[in-house]
Amino acid sequence: MSVSKKERSDKSELIISITGTFDFNCVQDFRASYSNGEKYKSYTIDMSNVDHIDSSALGMLLNMKKSVGEGVVISISNCKPNIKKIFMISRFDKKFNFS
Amino acid sequence: MKVLIVDDQKTNRQILAWILEGLGHDYIEAENGKVAVEMVLAESPDLILMDVIMPVMDGYDATKEIKSLLGDQYIPVIFLTGLNDEKTLIKCLESGGDDFLSKPVDEIVLQAKMKAHSRTRELNEQVRKKNDELVYLHNRLQQEHSMGEHVLTNAMNDGFLDSPNISHFISPASLFNGDVLLAAPKPSGGLYVFLGDFTGHGLAASIGAIPVSQAFYAMTAKGLPLTEIAFTLNASLCRFLPDHMFCAAVLLELNQAGDMAKIWSGGLPDGLVINSDSGIKGEVVSQHMPLGILEGDEFEDDFELIKLASGDSLFFYTDGITEGVSNEGLMFGEDRLKALLNKHSDNPLEQLIEGFHQFKVGTEQEDDVSVVQIKALPSSDLQSSEELEHDTLPWTVTMRLNASELKKHTDPVSQLFLMFPKNRRLKMHSDVIRSIVAEMFSNSLEHGLLGLDSALKATDDGFLEYYEQRAARLVSLEDGEISVMLEYQPTVDKNTLKIQISDSGSGFDVKKAEAAINENTDDLSYGRGLALIGSLAKNVCFSNGGATIEVCFDLSAV
Numbered sequence: 001m002s003v004s005k006k007e008r009s010d011k012s013e014l015i016i017s018i019t020g021t022f023d024f025n026c027v028q029d030f031r032a033s034y035s036n037g038e039k040y041k042s043y044t045i046d047m048s049n050v051d052h053i054d055s056s057a058l059g060m061l062l063n064m065k066k067s068v069g070e071g072v073v074i075s076i077s078n079c080k081p082n083i084k085k086i087f088m089i090s091r092f093d094k095k096f097n098f099s
Numbered sequence: 100m101k102v103l104i105v106d107d108q109k110t111n112r113q114i115l116a117w118i119l120e121g122l123g124h125d126y127i128e129a130e131n132g133k134v135a136v137e138m139v140l141a142e143s144p145d146l147i148l149m150d151v152i153m154p155v156m157d158g159y160d161a162t163k164e165i166k167s168l169l170g171d172q173y174i175p176v177i178f179l180t181g182l183n184d185e186k187t188l189i190k191c192l193e194s195g196g197d198d199f200l201s202k203p204v205d206e207i208v209l210q211a212k213m214k215a216h217s218r219t220r221e222l223n224e225q226v227r228k229k230n231d232e233l234v235y236l237h238n239r240l241q242q243e244h245s246m247g248e249h250v251l252t253n254a255m256n257d258g259f260l261d262s263p264n265i266s267h268f269i270s271p272a273s274l275f276n277g278d279v280l281l282a283a284p285k286p287s288g289g290l291y292v293f294l295g296d297f298t299g300h301g302l303a304a305s306i307g308a309i310p311v312s313q314a315f316y317a318m319t320a321k322g323l324p325l326t327e328i329a330f331t332l333n334a335s336l337c338r339f340l341p342d343h344m345f346c347a348a349v350l351l352e353l354n355q356a357g358d359m360a361k362i363w364s365g366g367l368p369d370g371l372v373i374n375s376d377s378g379i380k381g382e383v384v385s386q387h388m389p390l391g392i393l394e395g396d397e398f399e400d401d402f403e404l405i406k407l408a409s410g411d412s413l414f415f416y417t418d419g420i421t422e423g424v425s426n427e428g429l430m431f432g433e434d435r436l437k438a439l440l441n442k443h444s445d446n447p448l449e450q451l452i453e454g455f456h457q458f459k460v461g462t463e464q465e466d467d468v469s470v471v472q473i474k475a476l477p478s479s480d481l482q483s484s485e486e487l488e489h490d491t492l493p494w495t496v497t498m499r500l501n502a503s504e505l506k507k508h509t510d511p512v513s514q515l516f517l518m519f520p521k522n523r524r525l526k527m528h529s530d531v532i533r534s535i536v537a538e539m540f541s542n543s544l545e546h547g548l549l550g551l552d553s554a555l556k557a558t559d560d561g562f563l564e565y566y567e568q569r570a571a572r573l574v575s576l577e578d579g580e581i582s583v584m585l586e587y588q589p590t591v592d593k594n595t596l597k598i599q600i601s602d603s604g605s606g607f608d609v610k611k612a613e614a615a616i617n618e619n620t621d622d623l624s625y626g627r628g629l630a631l632i633g634s635l636a637k638n639v640c641f642s643n644g645g646a647t648i649e650v651c652f653d654l655s656a657v
Contacts, residue, residue, distance in 0.1 A: 021513065027566045031559065054537050055628040063559045082530035089634040090627060
């Protein structure tokens with residue numbers, strides 16, 4: 001499990017990449033990745049290296065949404081099918097962009 | 100340069116030796132032809148200076164023998180002769196000599212001739228080396244070909260082509276086949292068939308078979324719909340193949356009853372529906388561009404549905420058969436093919452191939468030829484006996500963790516799943532089952548044993564605090580136990596996996612929890628676990644005052 005981030009050179013977007021299982025063990029790292037005072041126009045969560053998620057990951061993402069502001073776009077990208085299924089069951093497509 | 104001096108007169112050898120020494124060459128000496136032959140074998144000189152008349156063996160015989168021993172290796176022989184008549188010179192040439200010098204030997208002339216011959220010898224050596232290299236490369240190429248053939252054969256995995264529903268004929272024009280014929284069973288009954296013809300033939304064309312076959316087998320094993328398979332094959336070929344290459348193909352799905360076929364076809368000659376009594380019933384016209392041309396969204400995935408009656412067969416073939424040319428320069432053509440298939444026969448495929456061979460007698464095959472016949476038969480139980488055995492075996496897996504074990508293992512659920520049975524049906528669902536068990540386990544630990552309150556998670560800070568409390572309470576946990584049980588009883592219900600988790604906590608308000616399963620939690624950042632379990636599994640029920648939760652998972656879901 002690890003959380004890393006990088007920003008676009010024009011500071012318009014923050015990309016957060018998670019590796020391994022996205023669960024409560026990520027709570028602090030994940031929160032720290034987006035709450036360092038900087039504000040971005042959009043955020044992308046890169047899920048390409050995530051094998052499993054649990055419901056606490058859903059909670060973390062919703063908290064992030066509240067924290068960055070409802071109007072700011074958060075994209076969740078490169079989900080594996082089993083993970084995408086969990087997001088869809090939870091109707092996350094209403095609040096997040098999936099690509 | 101190492102020079103062999105052959106002369107019976109010691110003085111003559113001495114004079115030549117001085118000259119050669121002066122020119123900076125090494126030399127060896129032989130006093131007659133017989134010794135010379137032995138020395139050539141033992142010392143392999145670069146050039147031979149040969150006297151004509153010698154005792155034991157003369158220069159002519161020695162030269163003949165040396166040249167025949169050397170084969171294609173070139174060592175120039177220069178005759179030294181006092182006789183300048185034409186007859187002698189002709190004899191020298193006939194015995195295999197390369198040049199002559201008259202005695203007494205002039206140093207300048209000798210030097211010039213040696214230079215010329217050493218150049219010839221160098222060229223000769225180069226050619227020989229190149230030849231050896233060619234032989235080596237040829238052998239290596241053959242080795243690589245046989246390796247490529249091995250990989251391709253394994254990628255094709257043609258085991259299922261022997262199914263009673265399928266008859267086929269495959270004949271590549273070279274070692275490598277640019278045609279691909281794949282077949283696989285559908286997990287829910289029925290089968291899939293793929294026939295493709297890549298641009299060109301030989302190794303270059305056959306390479307595309309690897310991504311196609313791998314994608315085909317992976318998707319058919321999951322029982323994915325035809326259109327999705329066609330879309331993915333197209334996308335992977337767009338990615339793998341160079342622009343000028345593509346794959347004309349037909350992809351077919353036959354239902355278990357064997358009376359309905361879904362067909363996606365692009366670029367192959369029209370397929371035929373044939374009845375064993377009445378002959379040709381209809382055609383399956385190609386509707387699309389071949390695979391590997393249209394990118395992503397441009398790709399058209401609509402398919403044709405064909406109803407089949409008993410005794411019907413579907414025939415598909417690549418253009419290698421219709422474009423086959425006879426000895427008289429005629430093309431086999433669609434009409435001849437239809438005529439052969441239209442005759443009443445128990446084995447129309449054999450009849451067609453026999454007719455084709457008669458037509459092609461005395462000619463080379465120009466292109467890969469493949470024909471496949473799919474019979475409208477209900478497919479037998481397609482699961483292998485091994486899997487059936489797995490599926491009827493009842494089993495139970497239990498994991499019981501006490502307080503100290505709960506502290507020690509941060510993610511016991513994922514470890515448990517490393518041991519999860521690997522048969523196909525369970526494997527297909529293992530991700531979802533793992534998610535369910537993980538949620539159930541979190542609930543039992545966090546609420547049942549640690550008594551945490553989810554409502555804390557309503558805010559960003561609370562979320563963090565919740566997990567800080569979780570860690571703190573877990574560290575100070577002294578008593579407590581969670582047990583996880585997975586149970587499969589195929590005799591009771593072969594499509595249900597029972598999952599039960601119990602904790603030693605005091606339980607909770609069961610009614611409230613049951614309500615939470617159906618609650619709309621869209622906007623809440625907590626309380627999602629139960630809702631998730633409810634959507635992934637069926638029959639969620641609590642007992643033991645909430646300390647035990649049991650769900651059933653439907654293994655028949657696709």
